[in-house]
Structures are given as structure tokens and as C-alpha cells.
Amino acid sequence: MNYLSQYTLPFSGLSEGKHQFDFTVNDRFFAEFETSEVEKGELRVLVELEKRSTYLSLTFSIGGVVELICDRCLENFIFPVESHRKLLVKFSEKPVEDEAELIYLHPNDFQVEIAQYIYEFVILSLPIRRVHPDGENGKSLCDPVMIKKLEELRYHGNNLDEPDDPRWNELRKIIGN
Secondary structure (H helix, E strand, O other), X not given: OOHHHHOEEEOOOOOOEEEEEEEEEOHHHHHOOOOOOOOEEXXXXXXXXXXXXXXXXXXXXXXXXXXXXXXXOOOEEEEEEXXXXXXXXXXXXXXXXXXXXXXXEXXXXXXXXXHHHHHHHHHHOOOOXXXXXXXXXXXXXXXXXXHHHHHHHOOOOOOOOXXXXXXXXXXXXXXXX
């Protein structure tokens, strides 16, 4: 049995109205997605399904933590995740391409698979730049050895004590500097 099959919402036998579903997302969940940006995490996903005669409305509330790699010092750190998203499900006899927050199912379908959407909502809730948060004293919680090494290797502009490299002179003439 496919591990992700537990992340489905069977709606065919449900009455019209609101229904609650509760899921747990952990390391095994993230392992199912190749090249996942997240490998470890512990999240709770609450899904409210509102069933109507012509559509379904899904509201996702995701909360928990994931382990990320710091972009600055390359050490792992725990990052809190909180996300609230909506997804509308409509029915169509002919194939229609899904949109950002709208998916289409055939009228004969009886369940909707949500594992991919949960994964995407978690990834979209992560910041672009992933670095350790600052501590209570305002200092970075990054690995101090790595920060020291980065500072040593940091380029500090053109040092006036160093002689100009004559190999760049011809290029400077071309670009007008």
C-alpha cells in the first residue's frame, strides 16, 4: 500500500456541510517526495472540508516544526511552520487543467488526494533565505566557527595597499572605468 494514500479525503458518502479531518506529517511523509527540501519535521494538518452540491471547499491549517539547513553556516536548525490555505475542488466531465487554488475532479471521483498539496503548502510557508534565528541577545545562533571562517574569507573591497593587477587595464579601457 502506498504510504501517501492515507492522505486522502473520501467525500462521496458525506452529507453537505462541514467535516473535519486530522493528519500527521512526519519524516516518512517527506521521504516520499524526491529531492524534498525538507527531510525531517513534525506537523499537524487540520482540514475542514465543506461539501456543496457543485463543489468542495478545503481549508488547510498546518502547524508544527521542520528541520532546515542554514544557508549561512550549513548547520541544521528547527524552524516553526504555520500555514493556512484554501483549495477549491470543482467537478468537470472533460479534462481541465488545475489552477493555483482550484482543482478539477471527474464527477465519478469519490475522494481527493491531498498529500501533494500538503507538501506544497509546507514548502511555500518556508522563507526564501533560511538562516538560524537570532538569539535573545540579538546575536546569530549560527555555528560561531563557521561565522568566523566566513568573516575571514569575506571580500572587503579593493584594498589600497595591494597593487593594481595590470591584466585588468585593457578590460577597464573597454568598459570605460
